[in-house]
Amino acid sequence: MAATRSSEFGDLVQIKKQLISITAQCKERGLVHSVKWASELAFSLDPLPLNEIPPAPELTEEDARDLDALCLAKSYFDLKEYDRAAYFLRGCRSQKAYFLYMYSRYLSGEKKKDDETVDSLGPLEKGQVRNEALRELRVELSKKHSAGELDGFALYLYGVVLRKLDLLKEAVEIFVAATHALPLHWGSWLELCNLITNIEMLKSLSLPECWVRDFFMAHMFTELQMIKEALQKYQSLMEAGFAKSTYIISQIAVAYHNIRDIDQALYLFNELREQDPFRIENMDTFSNLLYVRSMKPELSYLAHNLVEIDKYRVETCCVIGNYYSLRSQHEKAALYFQRALKLNPRCLGAWTLMGHEYMEMKNTSAAIQAYSKDYLQPHLEKNHSFNKCLSISSASWNKGASVIISGVTCGTGLLIIVFQAREEGKALLRQISAVREQGEPSSTDLSVPCVFNPLSNNTTPVRRVSPLDLSSVTP
Numbered sequence: 001m002a003a004t005r006s007s008e009f010g011d012l013v014q015i016k017k018q019l020i021s022i023t024a025q026c027k028e029r030g031l032v033h034s035v036k037w038a039s040e041l042a043f044s045l046d047p048l049p050l051n052e053i054p055p056a057p058e059l060t061e062e063d064a065r066d067l068d069a070l071c072l073a074k075s076y077f078d079l080k081e082y083d084r085a086a087y088f089l090r091g092c093r094s095q096k097a098y099f100l101y102m103y104s105r106y107l108s109g110e111k112k113k114d115d116e117t118v119d120s121l122g123p124l125e126k127g128q129v130r131n132e133a134l135r136e137l138r139v140e141l142s143k144k145h146s147a148g149e150l151d152g153f154a155l156y157l158y159g160v161v162l163r164k165l166d167l168l169k170e171a172v173e174i175f176v177a178a179t180h181a182l183p184l185h186w187g188s189w190l191e192l193c194n195l196i197t198n199i200e201m202l203k204s205l206s207l208p209e210c211w212v213r214d215f216f217m218a219h220m221f222t223e224l225q226m227i228k229e230a231l232q233k234y235q236s237l238m239e240a241g242f243a244k245s246t247y248i249i250s251q252i253a254v255a256y257h258n259i260r261d262i263d264q265a266l267y268l269f270n271e272l273r274e275q276d277p278f279r280i281e282n283m284d285t286f287s288n289l290l291y292v293r294s295m296k297p298e299l300s301y302l303a304h305n306l307v308e309i310d311k312y313r314v315e316t317c318c319v320i321g322n323y324y325s326l327r328s329q330h331e332k333a334a335l336y337f338q339r340a341l342k343l344n345p346r347c348l349g350a351w352t353l354m355g356h357e358y359m360e361m362k363n364t365s366a367a368i369q370a371y372s373k374d375y376l377q378p379h380l381e382k383n384h385s386f387n388k389c390l391s392i393s394s395a396s397w398n399k400g401a402s403v404i405i406s407g408v409t410c411g412t413g414l415l416i417i418v419f420q421a422r423e424e425g426k427a428l429l430r431q432i433s434a435v436r437e438q439g440e441p442s443s444t445d446l447s448v449p450c451v452f453n454p455l456s457n458n459t460t461p462v463r464r465v466s467p468l469d470l471s472s473v474t475p
Helices: 012-028 032-043 061-078 082-088 095-117 134-146 152-164 168-181 186-193 199-204 211-223 227-242 246-258 262-275 283-292 296-310 314-326 330-343 348-360 364-371 376-382 385-393 397-407 412-419 424-438
Strands: none
Touching (some): 032 246, 061 082, 082 095, 095 152, 134 152, 168 186, 211 246, 227 246, 314 330, 330 348, 348 364
């Protein structure tokens, strides 16, 4: 089904049909995050009458021949028995079965890799633990791609494999191809977001014209800290018919958090909690705001509530860590950030947060180790201040320090790496810690559209070193 073009947002019935269709396709392939995204958007639109519900796509001969094996393998896949699922899909020829076969092998390798690292939080050399299936998958997918035999879902998986192998330029090309082949699949767009480092790169890409592109651009503007443009885009999406979307509300809240409009962000997160009280996603960001405002009762309630919902989620551990940090119980805070890293060693924010707690405990050596994790490097390169830090590091230290401290939002770890061999690094750590507590007003105001009624008239962003930057890249 072709995606509705951006100019056709008025046809919400057609968009709803497309969302229902892509939800079913992603569900069949185990792409749970794309299922969630499409389902949340579909839920925000009015229900369709029975005669408008899109029918299931017709089966091809290959689909019919692989049906039994696919159903059996999918049951094992859902139980996370990935090797078992892949075994029963050998020799299947349908596009759907082939994707699940390759995806099962990929996830099996990821699981084995995580099993090797889950018991260690010590420093690991980059590439020391890898998904052993990646190179083999790349060879097989490359052959299929050269023969023009990959559909939109398989192109997405090929791009993921290339990204994991650090073949980023090739990965971008494949993800762009995936968005053209299947523009309704949000996963391809989101992976592309994680590889775009600046606005010039974004403008250079040839992307399909469809309504999903508007969501991608809004997300991309937020990632590139172009908050005014992001909020304008989200405002237009809400006016187009997505006013009830919890996804959009959460993204707007995160955008206001990024420019330190705390009142507006708090208002939106509270609104989000009312609409989706068992939501855990983005609640770590909500706890950032409560932390900055020293709202101990509210942060305590949030932490207890998330523990009741799912105490083993990364976000829950980070919220509890923030709560203990606010109570100056830094040992307990560090413990919960360590637990978050046990659950997801690639959680960038948890490494940074743990580094902050070690700083509070005057353990500079441990803070340096936490800040300098290789996991942080790709994230920092996307930040505009990364190159500024590198250039300043070779110039006058005293002149550069104040600029970095006032301008970097998530580059604290880089500062540690740059200066760790110098005594001034310790002084810089102490200075950053002081800035965390005080904040520093920006010299310029950023005029942004007000999407919701704020709690106050203060919309001036604050440029400061964030003690609680929990953004991360999820594979």
